[in-house]
Amino acid sequence: MVAAPFSPLGSLSVYNSYDETPHIGTRFPSKSMQLSRILTAPNSDELLKDLATLVAHRGVVFFTDQDIDIVRQKELGTRLGELAGKPSTSTLHIHPISEQTPELTADVSVISSEGGIARTGYSKSARASNGWHTDITFEPVPSDYAILKMHTLPAVGGDTLWASGYEAYDKLSPAYQKFLEGLTALHDGGGFRELAQQENRIINDPRGSPENTGSHLQAVHPVIRTHPVTGFKSLFVNKGFTKRIVELTEDESDDLLAYLFRHVSENHDMQVRFRWAKNDVAIWDNRCTFHTATNDYEGLRQGNRVVSIGEKPFLDPNSQSRRKVLGLEGNNAVSSKKLM
Numbered sequence: 001m002v003a004a005p006f007s008p009l010g011s012l013s014v015y016n017s018y019d020e021t022p023h024i025g026t027r028f029p030s031k032s033m034q035l036s037r038i039l040t041a042p043n044s045d046e047l048l049k050d051l052a053t054l055v056a057h058r059g060v061v062f063f064t065d066q067d068i069d070i071v072r073q074k075e076l077g078t079r080l081g082e083l084a085g086k087p088s089t090s091t092l093h094i095h096p097i098s099e100q101t102p103e104l105t106a107d108v109s110v111i112s113s114e115g116g117i118a119r120t121g122y123s124k125s126a127r128a129s130n131g132w133h134t135d136i137t138f139e140p141v142p143s144d145y146a147i148l149k150m151h152t153l154p155a156v157g158g159d160t161l162w163a164s165g166y167e168a169y170d171k172l173s174p175a176y177q178k179f180l181e182g183l184t185a186l187h188d189g190g191g192f193r194e195l196a197q198q199e200n201r202i203i204n205d206p207r208g209s210p211e212n213t214g215s216h217l218q219a220v221h222p223v224i225r226t227h228p229v230t231g232f233k234s235l236f237v238n239k240g241f242t243k244r245i246v247e248l249t250e251d252e253s254d255d256l257l258a259y260l261f262r263h264v265s266e267n268h269d270m271q272v273r274f275r276w277a278k279n280d281v282a283i284w285d286n287r288c289t290f291h292t293a294t295n296d297y298e299g300l301r302q303g304n305r306v307v308s309i310g311e312k313p314f315l316d317p318n319s320q321s322r323r324k325v326l327g328l329e330g331n332n333a334v335s336s337k338k339l340m
Helices: 010-014 035-040 044-058 070-083 165-170 174-180 190-198 250-266 322-326
Strands: 026-028 060-063 109-112 143-152 160-164 184-188 218-222 224-226 233-235 242-245 271-274 281-285 289-293 302-309
Touching: 010 044, 035 044, 035 070, 044 060, 044 070, 044 281, 060 271, 070 143, 070 302, 160 165, 165 233, 165 250, 165 289, 165 322, 218 224, 233 250, 242 250, 281 289
Parallel strands: 026 060
Antiparallel strands: 060 281, 109 302, 143 281, 143 302, 160 271, 160 289, 184 218, 184 242, 224 233
């Protein structure tokens, strides 16, 4: 007999879903599956804990035509992290340059093609791969979960891509994995500092954790981190915010980061691409994914994002790779056979 494949769905298995790719992305295609109802269900804690686990395993999960409002979206972001075991001092993130309005509080980020957070540093003439990033890794205590509901879309275009940090780690050779596990990296949110200065804004402080304070917007994190929910190792550097490998010379650091950034952007077999429809929701795990928007459209593209703060990144040397734990084929051990 063959063992059934691992499924992280738990109590969510009562809803129709499918995996978008083998390594990342799960979709609930029916609009009858509403996150607003899960929040108020009699067994909501069980459902939400299983949802947090599913997102931790699959990286990003997609929901169709959701009626969830911003108050419920914030509640969802809070409860996912709490039920997954994040520290009590971690709440929703307040972006360094978020502005509180009568409609939206500072712990909601407007993701808009008109500018602001979503377009910081964007250049139309630059390579699209320059947009790959992981949210707010410049914070000492960065994000666990993020939730984006897209309410305004162009006629065509504006897809978002996500890549798996688990698979990014697993595609490396054992020797390279071991090398990276001894390194740490500096993450910097300098683009937001510059925008705040240009627009005469004050950097918000604190930002969802007592440790996320000050205007320097810098933090040092392990290059390989252990996911606290799955126990899997994940690559944790990103083109948007990672500036320097601490233990290497500047030239060595530049070369290594350039390779790792290409590793994420050029391996389409560990990516998923999502075409948005109005009121779709994506929930992703910033501890084990990278993402980028596709700036190929004309017109307004806008949504509201809630980002939860998790725990300080760490590497447990006894943690393992996703492929090894799940018994997937094609691990990257180097063949001992000599070339003839």
